[in-house]
Amino acid sequence: MTDTLTQLQTAVRDFRDARDWQQFHSPKNLSMSIAIEAAELMEHFQWLTTEQASHLAMHNAAARQAIAEELADVLIYCLSLADTLQFDVPGLITDKLAKNNTKYPAEKYHGRF
Numbered sequence: 001m002t003d004t005l006t007q008l009q010t011a012v013r014d015f016r017d018a019r020d021w022q023q024f025h026s027p028k029n030l031s032m033s034i035a036i037e038a039a040e041l042m043e044h045f046q047w048l049t050t051e052q053a054s055h056l057a058m059h060n061a062a063a064r065q066a067i068a069e070e071l072a073d074v075l076i077y078c079l080s081l082a083d084t085l086q087f088d089v090p091g092l093i094t095d096k097l098a099k100n101n102t103k104y105p106a107e108k109y110h111g112r113f
Helices: 005-018 027-043 050-059 061-084 089-103
Strands: none
Touching (some): 005 061, 005 089, 027 061, 061 089
């Protein structure tokens, strides 16, 4: 499946609208939901070393599925917030990458922060 971000945003909107959930999708509620789902994603890696976390995510099928579902929840809420605020997601990301490219040129920041 090779959906564009715009198509995914439309699919998320359609899902929301079919359930009459737009009334609950305020920027405040959606931003809080992003944070809550991100915390649920982080729980999978809490207390693990970097190596253990990478191994869990790549080699434990049940954990990998659970992590994927939490990541999907974060992304869905992000797309919902962008939709509610009428942001053009591809444009938003393209603009931010261009800004970061200027701020952090590869020749200066390659391999370091």
